[in-house]
Amino acid sequence: MVVSQATAQVIPAPQTMIPSPPQLAASSWILMDADSGRVLAEHNADERLPPASLTKLMTAYLAERELDQGNISPGDLVPVSEKAWRTGGSKMFIEVGEQVPVSELLHGIIIVSGNDASVAMAEYLAGGERPFADLMNQHATRLGMRNTNFINATGLPNDNHYSSAHDLALLSQHIINDYPDHYRIYRQKEFSYGGIDQPNRNRLLWRDASVDGLKTGWTEAAGYCLVASAERDDMRLISVVMGTASDEARAQESQKLLSYGFRYFETLKLYDAGAVLNAPRVWGGDKNELRVGVDSNVVMTVPRARNDELTARLDIQADLTAPIAAGDRVGTMEVRQGEEVVGERALVALESIEEGGFFKRLFDQVKRFFTNLIGGWFD
Secondary structure, three states: OEEEEEEEEEOOOOOOOOOOOOOOOOOEEEEEEOOOOOEEEEEOOOOOEOOHHHHHHHHHHHHHHHHHOOOOOOOOEEEOOHHHHHOOOOOOOOOOOOEEEHHHHHHHHHHOOOHHHHHHHHHHHHOOHHHHHHHHHHHHHHOOOOOOEOOOOOOOOOOOOEEOHHHHHHHHHHHHHHOHHHHHHHHOOEEEEOOEEEEOOOOHHHHOOOEEEEEEEEEOOOEEEEEEEEEEOOEEEEEEEEEEOOHHHHHHHHHHHHHHHHHHEEEEEEEOOOOEEEOOEEEOEOOOEOOEEOOOOEEEEEEOOOOOEEEEEEEEEOOEEOOEOOOOEEEEEEEEEOOEEEEEEEEEEOOOEOEOOHHHHHHHHHHHHHHHHHOOOOO
16 A cells, blocks of 8 residues: 655647657667666667677776776776787777776777777776676676676677667666766767877767767677767767668767757756655654655656646655654655656655654554544544
8 A cells, every 4th residue: 555646747838749760770779868767769779789899888887986986096007918918909009018097098998999908907807808797797787788798898799799779878877877077088089198199989079069978889790889978958868879881870870869869858857856745644753754755856858749747656655664764765756748657766765763752652553553444533
């Protein structure tokens, strides 16, 4: 049994009809809202495909995670092994025997897609590329990447190395939201190391000022791939395009997706973090009511041109009993547009409630019994 309350926010009257999503010259694609995770358009998004250098999104994510947790530092010196130096494909051009700072390697992985930098980072973080791949797969599972298996840190071809557009969008969402300080690297247009200047291969960084990431990829098996993200008017979208025919095609098809999303959808801020959304009865506490809300802003991406009511329904646990700690989950908020569920959020206690004294708890036990029996006459 749950206690529910419905509130509504009306979207402005429609200006235009929303067309079907664009059809792209690609084998797989997806368009996702970075805040809510809502998928706005997709095609074969769960198909397992070779990700090529999009793999390095996970390599960079794990390095960013270690930096954020303080396990490594930007200035830590990483020795370059012969294996890292010999790794083929795109390079940062580190030399065997060098000691390269972690921050430089991270820039080399993200901006110029250095396979040598990726292997050096994998060896530094996990002692080798194979154990690092195991770590990559563990985190892929944690993030909900259900159609991904990593064999290496680079994306060099292997039949058992695969991911999907949906999984890569999820990973990108975490890169953007979990480690925003490191995300600034992804917008850099060029990187220089050892006197060698190299450009970022993401063409959209030059064409669209709202684009600030993320990563390109190419192998013969994968085709030309691009994970892009852009932010306009406090709305951030992530696009993943896999299996296009050329460098130019992946940029054009990604731009189509992003333009569609920004033109026909909008991001609405429904509730602020800490706003009191309800105050249900609490039994046996030093207070009789608990302030309930959300611990982060509630932001939803919805079609611009629909005038259906946007409804938030609060399902709060019945018979809440002290003690309750601030931050404890006490229910769920479900947001719908018409009949479609567009998002869910946890409802949490915005304050702590301690146990009341002996006589208060006894009185509440009696009162709750008769309240449940007779239906609220004693409340």
